[in-house]
Amino acid sequence: MSAxxxxxxxxxxxxxxxxxxxxxxxxxxxxxxxxxxxAVLVNEIGEIGLDxxxxxxxxxxxxxxxxxCLCCAVRExxxxxxxxxxxxxxxxxxxxxxxxxxxxxxxxDPAPILYTLGADPALDDAxxxxxxxxxxxxxTGAATVTxxxxxxxxxxxxxxxxxxxxxxxxPDAALVAQLDWLNxxxxxxxxxxxxxxxxxxxxxxxxxxxxxxxxxxAAHSHDIDVHTIVLERPVSRLEFAKALGGLALAHGEDLLRxxxxxxxxxxxxxxxxxxxxxxAIQQPVWLExxxxxxxxxxxxxxxxxxxxxxxxDRFAFAGAVPYATxxxxx
Numbered sequence: 001m002s003a004x005x006x007x008x009x010x011x012x013x014x015x016x017x018x019x020x021x022x023x024x025x026x027x028x029x030x031x032x033x034x035x036x037x038x039a040v041l042v043n044e045i046g047e048i049g050l051d052x053x054x055x056x057x058x059x060x061x062x063x064x065x066x067x068x069c070l071c072c073a074v075r076e077x078x079x080x081x082x083x084x085x086x087x088x089x090x091x092x093x094x095x096x097x098x099x100x101x102x103x104x105x106x107x108x109d110p111a112p113i114l115y116t117l118g119a120d121p122a123l124d125d126a127x128x129x130x131x132x133x134x135x136x137x138x139x140t141g142a143a144t145v146t147x148x149x150x151x152x153x154x155x156x157x158x159x160x161x162x163x164x165x166x167x168x169x170x171p172d173a174a175l176v177a178q179l180d181w182l183n184x185x186x187x188x189x190x191x192x193x194x195x196x197x198x199x200x201x202x203x204x205x206x207x208x209x210x211x212x213x214x215x216x217x218a219a220h221s222h223d224i225d226v227h228t229i230v231l232e233r234p235v236s237r238l239e240f241a242k243a244l245g246g247l248a249l250a251h252g253e254d255l256l257r258x259x260x261x262x263x264x265x266x267x268x269x270x271x272x273x274x275x276x277x278x279x280a281i282q283q284p285v286w287l288e289x290x291x292x293x294x295x296x297x298x299x300x301x302x303x304x305x306x307x308x309x310x311x312x313d314r315f316a317f318a319g320a321v322p323y324a325t326x327x328x329x330x
Contacts, residue, residue: 008128009086011100012201013113016135017144017151018106021164025135025197026103034198039085039097043078043105078102078113079120086126100127101201109153110134111256111277118280128285129275132257133201134158138166138190142174145182149222155182156224156302157257157277162200166190182224185300223305224256229312231297232319234265241281243314248279251306255279260299261287274299298323 016022029035088094104110110132117123134154137144141163144151155161161179163171171190179188189195235243240262248255255278261271262284272284297318301311312320 008126009097009099010202011102011117011127011129013102013104013110013129013132014135014201015104015108015110015132015154015158016106016162016164017137017148017154020106020135020137020141020144021162021191022103022106022135024164025162025191025200026101029197029201032196032198034196034202037096037098039089039094039100041078041081041085041100041102043103043108078116079123082117082123082127083120086122099202107150109150110157111153111253114157114257114275114277115280118276118282124283129282131159131201132157133160133162134186135162135164135191136175136179138163138171138175139169142172142178145175145178149224152182152222152224153256153304155179155186156226158183158186160200161186161188162191163188164191167192183226183302185226225303225306225308227301227303227306227308227311228323229299229301229308229315229320230323231262231299231315232321234263234268234297235318236265239317240264243317244274244276244281247311247314248276248281251303251310253278254304254306255301256304257302258299260297261290262297262299263295268295271295271297 014022014026026040030040082100085094085100089096102113104113114129114132117127117129134157136151136155145155146152155178161183163175179186189200244258255276258274258276258281260274262274263271267286269290270286270288271290272286274284275282299315303311308322312322314320
């Protein structure tokens with residue numbers, strides 16, 4: 001009898017613009033019991049690294065890539081480093097760990113990192129992207145998101161936004177408006193606060209929810225938009241792969257992230273968690289049941305300059321319609 005497959009290791013991508021408090025959060029997290037059995041991959045720009053020294057107390061291996069940015073110049077190094085990390089874990093030369101954190105540079109676009117995790121077959125089988133956590137400075141955050149497209153993308157792809165430095169300034173109306181436009185569905189936590197920093201990185205699965213976020217119609221910073229669609233008919237895996245793959249092929253790097261819950265015709269009672277970025281779509285993760293009892297297939301597309309009509313056309317065969325928030329019955 002064949003052995004059961006090994007469970008995938010969850011990855012948290014921790015991102016945020018320069019000076020927004022990523023390393024401070026890690027410094028707090030590594031001191032908590034909830035951070036045990038965690039491996040940390042720290043990336044820095046420049047030939048001399050510094051950030052890895054700030055988190056060297058972590059209970060587990062701390063790795064640093066050589067100079068460059070995870071999302072561009074050293075993309076292949078990221079895959080190689082992760083494969084080597086997993087190999088060393090398997091042969092016992094590294095202390096066992098059960099999850100990974102990748103801390104990006106402040107100038108990183110997270111989408112290519114998510115692409116790397118989904119495009120490498122060995123990594124796709126061994127790892128699963130649990131969530132993207134983005135830090136944003138309450139003092140300068142609104143101006144940063146407006147001025148720098150990297151910061152806007154970091155917010156747009158987040159599963160959770162951590163608003164830092166609120167002891168210095170409360171989030172103002174401009175910052176709240178930016179967050180509402182770019183990623184109104186992502187939960188927000190203000191720091192410093194009483195929340196367990198490890199829990200902010202690792203708790204509840206990002207997509208174990210039945211109700212999708214509402215579509216965003218405002219003009220977003222740097223042509224970033226969020227389009228949410230509902231599939232009104234079950235689809236075959238082949239049809240779905242052709243539609244989503246065709247969209248990724250046509251729009252490539254402008255497809256920053258896609259995530260959702262989908263009912264496939266051969267297994268409608270168990271929804272599949274769908275995640276992907278750019279050209280790479282991760283293998284579906286099957287939930288035991290539909291959360292909250294609501295059985296609706298939905299997909300959220302976080303995009304750069306891709307019209308919603310182009311997405312709806314790809315999924316027209318499945319009865320795709322824009323998501324509308326249900327109105328209460330009176």
